[in-house]
Amino acid sequence: MRKVLLCEMNISEGTDAGKIAxxxxxxxxxxxxxxxxxxxxxxxxxxxxxxxxxPSDVLEGAMRVTDAALEQIDMTNHKGSHPRxxxxxxxxxxxxxxxxxxxxxxTARAYGRFxxxxxxxxxxxxxxxxxxxxxxxxxxxxxQYEGFAEKMKDPAWAPDEGPAVFPERWGATVTGVRxxxxxxxxxxxxxxxxxxxAIARAVRFSGGGFHSVRAIALPLEERHQVQVSMNLVxxxxxxxxxxxxxxxxxxxxxxVTVGNAELVGPVPLDxxxxxxxxxxxxxxxxMEQIIETKLID
Numbered sequence: 001m002r003k004v005l006l007c008e009m010n011i012s013e014g015t016d017a018g019k020i021a022x023x024x025x026x027x028x029x030x031x032x033x034x035x036x037x038x039x040x041x042x043x044x045x046x047x048x049x050x051x052x053x054x055p056s057d058v059l060e061g062a063m064r065v066t067d068a069a070l071e072q073i074d075m076t077n078h079k080g081s082h083p084r085x086x087x088x089x090x091x092x093x094x095x096x097x098x099x100x101x102x103x104x105x106x107t108a109r110a111y112g113r114f115x116x117x118x119x120x121x122x123x124x125x126x127x128x129x130x131x132x133x134x135x136x137x138x139x140x141x142x143x144q145y146e147g148f149a150e151k152m153k154d155p156a157w158a159p160d161e162g163p164a165v166f167p168e169r170w171g172a173t174v175t176g177v178r179x180x181x182x183x184x185x186x187x188x189x190x191x192x193x194x195x196x197x198a199i200a201r202a203v204r205f206s207g208g209g210f211h212s213v214r215a216i217a218l219p220l221e222e223r224h225q226v227q228v229s230m231n232l233v234x235x236x237x238x239x240x241x242x243x244x245x246x247x248x249x250x251x252x253x254x255x256v257t258v259g260n261a262e263l264v265g266p267v268p269l270d271x272x273x274x275x276x277x278x279x280x281x282x283x284x285x286x287m288e289q290i291i292e293t294k295l296i297d
Contacts, residue, residue, distance in 0.1 A: 004097040006052040010090040019072040026068040032057035045080025081218040086171030116161030121172040128176035182232040183264035196226035212238040239274035
């Protein structure tokens with residue numbers, strides 16, 4: 001059976017079409033890869049590349065995209081609403097089929113060694129974390145790009161790979177292995193960021209909300225809206241409809257309605273099961289009823 005490893009590279013460029021095209025062009029030339037999605041967001045000033053293949057091809061793709069991104073991006077000029085700490089910000093690897101967690105971790109570690117050799121500080125997170133306090137992304141990224149040079153002066157925040165000096169042009173990078181999460185955003189019909197922050201705080205785990213939800217509020221200035229931007233790190237424990245309905249109810253308590261929602265990047269088919277059962281009330285729904293599942297080898 002074919003091995004399939006997925007990578008979701010988050011780079012800190014979402015506005016300059018020329019730079020994005022240059023980086024995309026490099027990825028599309030890597031043999032053996034399936035590029036599933038390229039999602040650029042100008043408000044976030046961020047692009048997410050999602051691609052998959054066997055582990056060696058995925059590693060090669062990640063390295064080539066990284067070199068292109070380091071050439072194109074200068075973090076000293078970067079502005080955007082999404083939290084970030086580097087030009088190549090977060091690079092998670094996700095085992096999809098016939099790839100063990102150990103093999104995925106070795107791929108992430110090999111990528112980290114490569115990037116550290118390029119002069120970028122690298123931190124391993126989630127299943128690849130070398131220290132418990134670095135398991136969660138938000139803990140590593142706290143302080144963001146602007147505060148990271150000072151943060152790295154603390155020996156406790158020496159990188160796992162690469163130099164212990166913060167390179168202003170490139171910043172730092174987080175990489176590791178994680179479960180196949182759902183990146184889910186809900187846009188509110190308000191420009192009041194404080195309402196968005198209150199809702200994000202209520203639904204995220206650290207604020208006493210859902211166990212598998214990490215959430216922040218971001219301004220969408222071009223739309224005059226506020227976004228509750230989330231990672232559902234375990235969609236089986238916290239299904240999409242439960243999160244959406246909770247946000248709708250919270251928004252209504254502030255006299256605000258939901259404009260629309262966004263799924264960023266590919267979504268596991270299994271994550272949509274609860275969408276069908278909840279909104280169509282088909283409680284005996286079986287994934288085998290979907291024709292396309294019969295075509296997957």
